[in-house]
Amino acid sequence: MGAYDFDHAIDIAWCPGCGDFRILTSVKDALDELELDPRTVVFVSGIGQAAKTPQYLNAHYFNGLHGRTLPPATAIKASNPGLVVIAQSGDGDTYGEGGNHFMHAIRRNPDITNIVHNNMVYALTKGQASPTTRQGFVTPVQVHGVTQEPFNPVAVAIALDASFVARAFAGDTRQTTDIIKKAITHKGYALVDIFQPCVTYNKVNTYGWFKQNTYTLDDSYDPTDREAAFRKATEPGKFPLGVIYIKTGKPTFEDGLSLYRQDARPLYQRTVDMETLRGLVDSLRT
Amino acid sequence: MVFKPREDISIVFSGQAGQGLQTLEALLTRMLKRSGYNVFSYSEYMSRIRGGNNSTQVRVSSRRVTAYTRRIDLFVPLHENAMERFHDRITQETVILGDRDFIEERYLDGHHPVLEVPINEIAREKGGAVYANTVLLGILAGLFYVDSDLMHNEIRMILSGLGEDRLRKNLDASDEGYERSKKLLKPGQAAVSIERTAEVRDEILTDGINAVGLGGLAGGCTFVSSYPMSPSTGVLVFFTKKAESSGVVVEQTEDEISAVNMAIGSWYAGGRALVTTSGGGYALMVEGLSLAGCIESPLVIHLGQRPGPATGLPTRTEQADLQFALYSGHGEFSRAILAPGTHEQGFSHTRHAFYLADKYQVPVFILTDQFFLERRYNLPDLDMSKMYDQRFIVQTRADYRRYALTESGISPRGIPGFGEGRVRVDSDEHDEDGFITEDFSTRTAMVNKRLKKLSGLQKEVLAPQLFGPDDYRNLVVCWGSSLHAVQEGLDMLGRDDTAILHYSQVYPLAEVTADYLERAHRKIVVESNATAQFARLIRSETGIGFDGAILKYSGLPLMPEDVCEGLNEKLGKKESTHGRV
Numbered sequence: 001m002g003a004y005d006f007d008h009a010i011d012i013a014w015c016p017g018c019g020d021f022r023i024l025t026s027v028k029d030a031l032d033e034l035e036l037d038p039r040t041v042v043f044v045s046g047i048g049q050a051a052k053t054p055q056y057l058n059a060h061y062f063n064g065l066h067g068r069t070l071p072p073a074t075a076i077k078a079s080n081p082g083l084v085v086i087a088q089s090g091d092g093d094t095y096g097e098g099g100n101h102f103m104h105a106i107r108r109n110p111d112i113t114n115i116v117h118n119n120m121v122y123a124l125t126k127g128q129a130s131p132t133t134r135q136g137f138v139t140p141v142q143v144h145g146v147t148q149e150p151f152n153p154v155a156v157a158i159a160l161d162a163s164f165v166a167r168a169f170a171g172d173t174r175q176t177t178d179i180i181k182k183a184i185t186h187k188g189y190a191l192v193d194i195f196q197p198c199v200t201y202n203k204v205n206t207y208g209w210f211k212q213n214t215y216t217l218d219d220s221y222d223p224t225d226r227e228a229a230f231r232k233a234t235e236p237g238k239f240p241l242g243v244i245y246i247k248t249g250k251p252t253f254e255d256g257l258s259l260y261r262q263d264a265r266p267l268y269q270r271t272v273d274m275e276t277l278r279g280l281v282d283s284l285r286t
Numbered sequence: 287m288v289f290k291p292r293e294d295i296s297i298v299f300s301g302q303a304g305q306g307l308q309t310l311e312a313l314l315t316r317m318l319k320r321s322g323y324n325v326f327s328y329s330e331y332m333s334r335i336r337g338g339n340n341s342t343q344v345r346v347s348s349r350r351v352t353a354y355t356r357r358i359d360l361f362v363p364l365h366e367n368a369m370e371r372f373h374d375r376i377t378q379e380t381v382i383l384g385d386r387d388f389i390e391e392r393y394l395d396g397h398h399p400v401l402e403v404p405i406n407e408i409a410r411e412k413g414g415a416v417y418a419n420t421v422l423l424g425i426l427a428g429l430f431y432v433d434s435d436l437m438h439n440e441i442r443m444i445l446s447g448l449g450e451d452r453l454r455k456n457l458d459a460s461d462e463g464y465e466r467s468k469k470l471l472k473p474g475q476a477a478v479s480i481e482r483t484a485e486v487r488d489e490i491l492t493d494g495i496n497a498v499g500l501g502g503l504a505g506g507c508t509f510v511s512s513y514p515m516s517p518s519t520g521v522l523v524f525f526t527k528k529a530e531s532s533g534v535v536v537e538q539t540e541d542e543i544s545a546v547n548m549a550i551g552s553w554y555a556g557g558r559a560l561v562t563t564s565g566g567g568y569a570l571m572v573e574g575l576s577l578a579g580c581i582e583s584p585l586v587i588h589l590g591q592r593p594g595p596a597t598g599l600p601t602r603t604e605q606a607d608l609q610f611a612l613y614s615g616h617g618e619f620s621r622a623i624l625a626p627g628t629h630e631q632g633f634s635h636t637r638h639a640f641y642l643a644d645k646y647q648v649p650v651f652i653l654t655d656q657f658f659l660e661r662r663y664n665l666p667d668l669d670m671s672k673m674y675d676q677r678f679i680v681q682t683r684a685d686y687r688r689y690a691l692t693e694s695g696i697s698p699r700g701i702p703g704f705g706e707g708r709v710r711v712d713s714d715e716h717d718e719d720g721f722i723t724e725d726f727s728t729r730t731a732m733v734n735k736r737l738k739k740l741s742g743l744q745k746e747v748l749a750p751q752l753f754g755p756d757d758y759r760n761l762v763v764c765w766g767s768s769l770h771a772v773q774e775g776l777d778m779l780g781r782d783d784t785a786i787l788h789y790s791q792v793y794p795l796a797e798v799t800a801d802y803l804e805r806a807h808r809k810i811v812v813e814s815n816a817t818a819q820f821a822r823l824i825r826s827e828t829g830i831g832f833d834g835a836i837l838k839y840s841g842l843p844l845m846p847e848d849v850c851e852g853l854n855e856k857l858g859k860k861e862s863t864h865g866r867v
Contacts, residue, residue, distance in 0.1 A: 042702045058708065062581075063712040064713050069544075071543070072548060075550075076551045078703075122376075208631035262530075267509060269556075270533050271506070277500065
């Protein structure tokens with residue numbers, strides 16, 4: 001039993017065979033292998049099936065609103081930089097409802113890991129298109145098939161010069177675990193977009209489809225080359241898996257917070273500085 | 287005497303955006319206060335960066351003045367057409383001071399007192415048109431018997447960033463204005479008859495922005511996330527300036543949705559967070575408010591009201607978001623709404639908001655408005671005796687349950703990283719551990735838990751303040767920033783059978799409300815909105831209605847004259863049966 005397993009049986013709301021089970025395993029394995037103390041690991045999620053993941057491992061969690069995963073995750077890290085913060089949600093939550101936060105979290109660069117279950121469909125609401133749904137995909141709402149260009153999170157993240165961008169496939173648990181470990185240990189915002197088969201509402205992008213349409217980047221690939229990374233992110237045909245882009249040496253959001261320069265204590269350990277306050281009040285007298 | 291003998295003089299400067307009215311306001315109010323006058327100032331301005339017409343009122347007085355008055359004793363036009371918007375406020379008692387070019391013909395009819403001073407010509411002689419405001423400052427310093435050394439000191443303090451040459455020119459310009467002021471008076475003639483008080487010199491001179499900001503620091507605020515929106519931005523800027531010295535994380539977010547979700551995230555991790563916004567921005571935060579209600583997160587929302595709907599009048603004032611603050615957020619949960627009326631309350635109530643939010647784990651509003659935030663006046667002190675030093679965070683044990691059911695509805699609040707337990711919060715309905723549940727009896731228990739906290743909040747309600755006779759016949763009810771206009775308006779009316787009941791906490795409604803209202807023969811409400819929102823709240827809570835309402839929603843602040851005229855009309859003649867002589 002790992003540090004993040006419960007000592008009792010839990011009721012999981014996912015369909016049998018769902019890719020989310022594989023991701024849950026990879027996340028728990030990554031945390032165990034990194035020997036991270038559960039007292040210091042916080043999960044933040046939104047709404048959707050992916051967003052339920054934190055319910056199923058023994059850690060702190062903040063399960064907030066749909067699309068609003070990244071703002072609280074950023075604030076939690078900024079309020080107590082000693083915590084390990086993992087924002088985990090689905091493609092609809094992160095790229096649709098939360099699209100604005102996705103862009104600005106990358107710009108802000110908090111030292112958090114952002115795991116996105118990308119199943120190319122809205123499952124919890126029964127099968128509508130998500131921002132990443134492939135063109136032509138027929139749904140109860142997009143009855144003539146999706147016409148819009150799918151959102152490319154990897155390319156967008158590289159365009160915004162994100163500090164860490166990776167893609168994994170839930171079917172390959174070992175590789176996914178390794179990528180998550182790299183993302184957690186990376187200092188700065190780290191995106192891990194994970195292809196996740198939805199066995200109920202996506203009969204097109206199945207385990208087999210993902211296997212056929214992905215390949216793993218080999219050791220000769222240099223993830224620090226931004227132009228090469230952008231080419232990888234946008235090339236037609238099969239999707240590359242692995243760490244696609246790393247921007248090293250980028251200051252984090254917390255690095256830029258002036259209050260930690262002199263005093264590293266997290267916010268909860270601080271009290272009102274009466275002398276400073278009195279000084280501020282008295283400065284209004286002159 | 288140049289002016290009618292008065293205890294207070296209302297000066298109005300009328301200029302264009304970009305003419306430096308704000309600097310003039312800051313310099314003049316500081317200088318006059320430092321020489322012992324009570325001062326008040328407020329600017330009404332258009333939502334534009336250059337041009338248009340803006341005005342600043344500065345009141346100089348023997349006694350404390352805190353309201354914006356319609357009366358103008360001294361009018362200073364600073365550009366062509368500067369008088370156009372003030373025809374209805376300039377009377378034959380208004381002294382007009384300034385450049386001949388800026389004074390309309392109609393006021394040169396011999397019936398209006400005019401003091402012509404070629405301010406711009408003097409400024410040009412002293413180095414350029416930019417020195418016009420310091421020439422004017424010098425003239426006013428002379429008319430109000432300000433010591434010239436004191437004037438120089440204030441100019442040095444405020445304009446120190448200009449460099450030695452321009453500072454020198456400003457000082458020269460002010461000296462020239464000071465000299466010219468003497469020539470405006472006939473030999474032996476005095477300009478004003480306002481008494482000065484030594485104690486005033488060392489008093490605090492502040493606007494509402496600083497009062498709210500300092501109250502936040504006193505409340506232990508350590509995190510501010512917001513998106514700029516008039517008139518609430520000043521509070522964001524306040525915290526930005528204090529971020530390093532006072533230990534506050536300050537972030538300008540991509541939108542208000544992010545702002546409120548960050549604030550809630552910070553509370554979860556042990557921060558004490560505030561968002562500052564106005565109506566439209568708050569509208570975007572509403573789902574976040576409901577989140578705070580569901581996960582029982584403390585949250586402090588500074589809602590600086592301005593006229594809506596939609597973009598409305600961005601730089602103007604109104605009190606029309608009370609019902610919005612009260613009913614916003616889907617689902618049912620507890621909240622508190624504070625509405626400071628004075629700057630002392632701006633400070634103490636913001637501090638109190640952090641206490642209430644932290645203790646009850648609920649959202650607490652500080653409901654201000656543009657007038658409250660931007661008006662400035664002197665006051666003796668801010669009360670720092672009741673400091674927020676209680677910690678409501680607990681160190682968790684391994685068996686910690688975030689939503690443990692208790693008698694009061696309040697569960698001990700743990701945070702991640704402090705203790706052995708796991709802290710789980712969930713926007714889905716949850717059980718005592720914070721796990722998602724669809725168990726109906728748990729759901730019912732959790733709703734009851736969240737609503738039960740209202741009775742605790744009710745016990746700690748800040749009581750309304752009664753001003754005037756206990757045995758009043760008429761009662762005038764107001765809330766938030768309307769207090770001073772109502773007080774001064776009633777003074778003008780001079781009725782001793784009428785009292786004022788001012789609320790600085792509007793929700794939960796104080797239980798004494800019904801007692802106060804039932805004792806009144808006539809009940810009048812005064813609010814800066816069109817639908818008497820507070821009266822509706824009182825009626826829904828007590829079943830008691832009002833006999834009349836004085837409502838203002840033009841975008842300008844409520845003025846004492848509005849209240850005086852409104853009460854005069856609504857109260858009629860004073861009853862001779864009243865016991866007082």
